[in-house]
Amino acid sequence: MKSTFAQIILPLNLKGTFTYKVPAELAEKIEIGMRVLVPFGGKKIYTGIVFDLHDQEPDTFAPKEIINLLDDFPILPKEQISFWDWLSKYYLCNIGEIYRFAFPSSLKLESETYLKLKPGVTIDFQNLDVNEMYLIQALEVRQLINLTEIEAFIPKKEIVKTIKSLIDLQYIEVDEKIAEKYKAKEIAFLKINEEEVSSKSLAQILLLLKKAPKQQELFLLLLEQHTEDPEKTIKKSDIFEDGNFAHSQLKSLMEKNLVLEYYLQKDRLQTYEGEIEDLDSLTDAQLEAKTEIDKAFEEGKNVLLHGVTSSGKTHLYLDKIEETIEAGKNVLFLLPEIAITKQIVQRLEKKYGKQLGFYHQKLTDFERVEVWRRVRNNDLKILIGTRNALFLPYQNLGLIVVDEEHDSAYKPREVSPFFNAKDASQVLAKMYGANVILGSATPSVESYYLAKKEKLAYVFLGERFGKVKLPEFELINFKEEQDSKKIIGNFSLKLIEEIKKEVDRKKQTMILHNRRGYANVVECESCGYVNYCSNCDVVMTYHKFSNEMKCHYCGQKASKPNACPKCNSENLNVRGVGVEQIHEEMVKIFPEAEVDRMDVDSMRKKFAYEKLYEKLEDGETDILVGTQMISKGLDFENIELVAIPRADSMLYVQDFRAEERAFQLITQVSGRAGRISGEGKVLIQTYNPEHSVFQLIKENDPSKIYKHFLEERKKFLYPPFVKLIMIELKHRKEDKVNRASQFLGSILHKYLPPECILGPEKSPIGKLNLMYQYQILLKLPRGKNYSEYKNLILKSFEEFEEITAYQSIKKLIFVDF
DNA sequence: GCCCCAATCGAA
DNA sequence: TCGATTGGGGCG
Numbered sequence: 013m014k015s016t017f018a019q020i021i022l023p024l025n026l027k028g029t030f031t032y033k034v035p036a037e038l039a040e041k042i043e044i045g046m047r048v049l050v051p052f053g054g055k056k057i058y059t060g061i062v063f064d065l066h067d068q069e070p071d072t073f074a075p076k077e078i079i080n081l082l083d084d085f086p087i088l089p090k091e092q093i094s095f096w097d098w099l100s101k102y103y104l105c106n107i108g109e110i111y112r113f114a115f116p117s118s119l120k121l122e123s124e125t126y127l128k129l130k131p132g133v134t135i136d137f138q139n140l141d142v143n144e145m146y147l148i149q150a151l152e153v154r155q156l157i158n159l160t161e162i163e164a165f166i167p168k169k170e171i172v173k174t175i176k177s178l179i180d181l182q183y184i185e186v187d188e189k190i191a192e193k194y195k196a197k198e199i200a201f202l203k204i205n206e207e208e209v210s211s212k213s214l215a216q217i218l219l220l221l222k223k224a225p226k227q228q229e230l231f232l233l234l235l236e237q238h239t240e241d242p243e244k245t246i247k248k249s250d251i252f253e254d255g256n257f258a259h260s261q262l263k264s265l266m267e268k269n270l271v272l273e274y275y276l277q278k279d280r281l282q283t284y285e286g287e288i289e290d291l292d293s294l295t296d297a298q299l300e301a302k303t304e305i306d307k308a309f310e311e312g313k314n315v316l317l318h319g320v321t322s323s324g325k326t327h328l329y330l331d332k333i334e335e336t337i338e339a340g341k342n343v344l345f346l347l348p349e350i351a352i353t354k355q356i357v358q359r360l361e362k363k364y365g366k367q368l369g370f371y372h373q374k375l376t377d378f379e380r381v382e383v384w385r386r387v388r389n390n391d392l393k394i395l396i397g398t399r400n401a402l403f404l405p406y407q408n409l410g411l412i413v414v415d416e417e418h419d420s421a422y423k424p425r426e427v428s429p430f431f432n433a434k435d436a437s438q439v440l441a442k443m444y445g446a447n448v449i450l451g452s453a454t455p456s457v458e459s460y461y462l463a464k465k466e467k468l469a470y471v472f473l474g475e476r477f478g479k480v481k482l483p484e485f486e487l488i489n490f491k492e493e494q495d496s497k498k499i500i501g502n503f504s505l506k507l508i509e510e511i512k513k514e515v516d517r518k519k520q521t522m523i524l525h526n527r528r529g530y531a532n533v534v535e536c537e538s539c540g541y542v543n544y545c546s547n548c549d550v551v552m553t554y555h556k557f558s559n560e561m562k563c564h565y566c567g568q569k570a571s572k573p574n575a576c577p578k579c580n581s582e583n584l585n586v587r588g589v590g591v592e593q594i595h596e597e598m599v600k601i602f603p604e605a606e607v608d609r610m611d612v613d614s615m616r617k618k619f620a621y622e623k624l625y626e627k628l629e630d631g632e633t634d635i636l637v638g639t640q641m642i643s644k645g646l647d648f649e650n651i652e653l654v655a656i657p658r659a660d661s662m663l664y665v666q667d668f669r670a671e672e673r674a675f676q677l678i679t680q681v682s683g684r685a686g687r688i689s690g691e692g693k694v695l696i697q698t699y700n701p702e703h704s705v706f707q708l709i710k711e712n713d714p715s716k717i718y719k720h721f722l723e724e725r726k727k728f729l730y731p732p733f734v735k736l737i738m739i740e741l742k743h744r745k746e747d748k749v750n751r752a753s754q755f756l757g758s759i760l761h762k763y764l765p766p767e768c769i770l771g772p773e774k775s776p777i778g779k780l781n782l783m784y785q786y787q788i789l790l791k792l793p794r795g796k797n798y799s800e801y802k803n804l805i806l807k808s809f810e811e812f813e814e815i816t817a818y819q820s821i822k823k824l825i826f827v828d829f
Numbered sequence: 830g831c832c833c834c835a836a837t838c839g840a841a
Numbered sequence: 842t843c844g845a846t847t848g849g850g851g852c853g
Contacts, residue, residue, distance in 0.1 A: 020853085024830040030853045053832060053852050075853050108830080168832095820848060 014039040015065035018078065020050055021096075022060045023120050024108045029063045031075045038081055045086025045093055049079040049125065049186060055168040057159060057175070059120040061088060061111060063097075079176055080186050087119070087388065089405050091443040098439050104737075104806070104825045105429040113429055114403035116380035126156045126187040127175065133183055143167075143174040148183065156187060200248035202262075204238045205272045217270065226261045231270060248273065294331065295478075298324055301471050302331060305449065308469030314438055314448035316417075316463040318714065319473030320482060321453045321683025322647075327477075329413050330359055332449065333394065337364065341410025341446070343394045346437060348419035349644075350374060350398055360394055371397035371404060399433035402440055409444040412437045416644075417450035417459060418676055423828075430826050434459070453683060454676040457669075457721045461732040472714075476690070483654070483685040483692030485710040487701040501597040502589055502657045507695055508601060514653045515605045515634050521653045522646075523637045524681045525594045526662055528564060528611055530556035532588025536576035543573065549779035555613060556592050566781045589658055595637040602635065610638035643680040649688045654681050659698045663705065666776055668730045671705045672721055678709055729791055731828070735798055737790040737805065738829035740775060742822040746784040750774075752818045753786035759811050760788065763804035768792055783822070789829070 016039070019029040032050055034042055042048075042062060050060050059082060096114070100107040111120070129151045137145060143166045150157055150165065162171055178184045209217065221228040230251070237246055251257055265271040294302060301317070305328070308315050319325040333343050350372035360368050369392035371383050383404065386392045390407045397404075399422060414422070414434050423432040434450060441448045450459055450468070463470035476482060493504035500508065514521045531554045535542050543552045545563035552561040554572060561570045575582045595609040608624055615621050627633045631650055636642060662674035678696065686692025698706055708717040726733050741756065743749035753772035760769050768791055775785035792801050812818060 022830090022853095024852090026830065026852080032853065050853085053830095056831075056852095070853075073853055106830095112830090816849065819850085 015042070016067050017065070017069065017075065018042065018048070018062050019064040019066070020048060020060035020078075021063045021111050022050070022052060022058050022108050023112045023115070024052075024058070025106050025112075026108055027106055029107065030060070031070050031073075032060075033075045033077045034065070035077050038078060041081060041084075042078075043086050045088040045090060047082035047087055047119070049082060051076055051079065051172040051176075055171050057125060057172060059125070061093075062086075063093060063107070077176070079172075080179060082186065087405060089407065091409075091440070092403065092405060094443050095402075095436075095440050098443075099429065099431055099436060102439075103429060103431050103827045104802070105431075109429045113400070113427075116377050116384060118377050118381050119384065126158050127151065127162075127184050128156055128187050130182060130185050135183055141174075143170050144178055147174055147178060151184065199275065201274050202234060202246045202248050202251065203272050203274065204234055205270055208269045209235070220268065224261070224264065226257065227264055230257050230261050231265055234271060292327075294327065295324070297473060297475055298328055301328055301473050304469065304471045305332065308471070309447045311469075313469045314441070315450065315471055316455055316459050316468045317449050317451040317471050317473070318455050318460075318463075319451065319453060320476060320714075321680070322476045322480065322687050323453075323473035324477040325415075325451045325453075325473065328473075329415070329449065329451065332411060332447075333360065333413070334363070336411040336447075337367075337393050339410060341408050342390075342392075342406050344401060344404075344406070344409060344412045344437075345394065345396045346401065346412065346414045346422075346433060347396065347398060348416050348421035357396065360396075364394055367391070367393040369395050369397075371395055371401040373398055373400060399436075402433060402436055406444065409441070409446045411446055412441050412448045414448065414450045415452075417452045418454050418456040419452075420673075425826065428824075430824075432828055435828065454679045457672050457718065457725065458732045460718045461722060476687075480686070480688065481690035481692075482712060483682045483694050485682070485694045485696060485712060487706055487710055488695060488697040489699075489701045490697045491699045500601060502594060502697075503597060503601065504697060507655055507657065507697055510653060510693075510695060511598075511602070511635065511655065515602060518631070518634075518650075519653065520628065520631065520633060520648065520651045521635045521655060522642055522651055522681060522684055523594060523598065523635060524640075524642060524654065524656045524677070525589070525591045525637065525658060526639050526677065527588075527590045528555075528613060528639060529553035529562065529590035530592035530596075531586035531590055533586065534561070534572065535585050535587055536579060536581055537583035537585050538581035539576060539579040541576050541578040543570070547779070547782050549777055553590065554586055555590075556596070557613065565777060589661070591637060591639050594657060598635050598637055605634040606632055607635045607637065608633045610636060610641050612639070612641070615641070640677055643677055643684070646684055647687060648684070651684050652686050652689060652691050652693060654685045654692070654694045655697070656681075656695070657697045659696045659706065660700060663703070668725070668728070671724070675705060675709060675717060675721075733794070734791040735794055735827075736829045737792065738826040739788045739790070740824040740826070741772075741786050741788075742780075742783040742824070743820065744783060746779075748817075749784050749786050749821055752812075752821050753788060755815070755818070756808065756812045757788055759808045760790070760805070763808055764790070764792075764801060768801075 016034055018032050018034050020032050021029050030050075030052070032048075042065065044062050044065060046062050048060050048062060049057055052058050057079065096107055096110045099105070099110050129148070135148055140148065146165050147162065150162075159171065166174055175184070217231070218228060221231060234246065237244065251262065252259065262271065266273060301319075305315050305317070317325055317328065329345070333345070336343050369383050369386060371380070375383070383392070387395065387404045387406060395401050395404060414437050417434050422434045423430065434456075438448050455463075459468065462468045488504050488506055490499070490504060493499050493506065498505040511521050533542050533551050534554050543561055544550065545552050545566060545568050547566045547568055548563055550563055550565050552563050552570060555562055559572055561572055562568070573584065576584060591609065591611050595607060598607045608627065610624060615624075624633070625646070628636065628646065628648055656678060659674070659678070662677065663670055667673070678694070682692065682694040685694060696706060696709070700706065704720060708720055725731065730736070739756070741749050741753050743752070757769065757772040770789040770791065772786050772788045775787045778785060790805070792798055809823070
């Protein structure tokens, strides 16, 4: 079936898709999901994606022609196209924005697109115009040329026309092998050549090396490591690290065929190091959970796996992953951030080797393209990755695991398009007919609710692996301790006593304080002046360690004033406790102990995290003070006490999820305590020990605390009982954005019931990065009406956009805010 | 989103 | 006065 027109997705933040004409010579080959080159605007050429093919001639404009196809086969599976379509509709964003996010940039080259002469053509220069001649001549000199370079000798407006006509004449073509130019970074390893070595006796070999003692030494070192553990890899660079051996010695050994060199891809490096433990068989509790998961999958339901810390969720994931692979399907394992989860990677690596891939935000574009290609060729069976791994061109997806599903990193607010990877993964799975496991020790309230409503199958693992006891919680009434003067700084004597006990018996203690810097505010005692960020409507935080003031929102730095810039008084006071202050106090109270700090500021240096991790592992660190960073990935046997000296600071945040977050954070850090011994203890210091959240955490009964959260959400109309859509308007001029938000509010009032609309009002942070921000919060009822309301919102936006004066206003929409 | 063009701004 | 910045419109 030949179609004459195509709807093309362009990598631009513009509404909808664009209509192009399919030239007759491409009509046979073009398919949905292929990349195409198309002109757009005066002079630009973009790589677009075929979204749809049809025969409906547009009547309001004359479509341009597609220049060429970039693929022989659709690069994007139809499941992904439906997924993109769903995302753009659900999250009210443009499909082009999703395309930009989903594709590695070298797969959607614009001006970097390369042209070359068709091999073996004879060119009839008589019939070429001057631009065409220039281009041909340039290509004769240098085989490949890109669009930016063409701009140097052809007028911008003529570029597209010139290329098109030369392609039509079959003189030139687009270089289609772009992706194949990339090679993933590889690292050299060494191994003993077993064939050669086993054919001779050791004495023979040593005789051979008699005159080269250094070679002999190196050979014996490699042989020793090999016999010790044949599975263990030997990195080439490690051999030369201490300067004991020279490259020439290794070269000679390789020439004698005793040692071989081989290469492995860099990003799978850590997986080849260290021991690989065999999995224990599933415990009774795990077996029961597994049966429940199987049953849910049979019924076509996704699973919420609620397993308390160290209950062995990973074990169950592995089990299902292996089953999926054996059934010939692919697996996606999603993590909130790319922190290597050794346990799972090692196991999968051992079993699936080269069929395991990684995909995350830290890869270079080369590496991304490489993974892309291998997924498309179905060479990779398992992908471990962050939210952007949802967009790989899976051929046969069978299972998606979303680990730590409650984590807010699955929907960062800073990068567009805004979507929640946890929810999106379930839609993607539906497109492929795949199953989903959402796993967490502290599920989000939304997922818990869906499980209670039986939209998700709820599988609970209530006991730690090996029946190890869960940590005990104790509340310390800081008010009382303060009144009876039994405190030092932010610590009660009681808490200090407990930490001291741990230090004395060489156990490690974790102290959580989730606030960066030293102090929130530097304030002048005489005139009350506080230091605001010049770009944002936010006070700057004092960082004592680096001795500067930082804005945590825009990153701006300033030096700390010695005197008040307003009244010159030197009476500057600090207020609000940051993690640096907690760290400082611990150092003072425990001068002999090794006290370390872990937060984004102290971990900025290269390898800072690795170094501290080693210190913790080796037991050198006695007390670790940190922000939420310490709640993830630090599983050490020797930690038995977790302390939270200022627990209240987590609750008094303007956010309806504050209590949920506090519960999740406290539970996650508490999971670090007593993983093996079962002697874990968590001390929560608070002014409000009666606060329901602390009481419920202390009780440690998940069903009760979720019941509490759900009641609160219901009472104050928050998710999951309503759908939230946050609209944020931004502009450099405050009066303009204020008027615009009033106007948009009035349009919305025309279409939506008044109780659904909150605002417009100034955002909690009224100015960010020199942009003033106003917001409108929509609380919409769930169910049938929701999609109807959403259409009305779209209609409101259209009306709003008709006002030309408001077009310069940036509009951000957060669905499921 | 990016480009073009016109209008406006601001330092000489 | 001129060059630099900002706003608005269009793109298939």
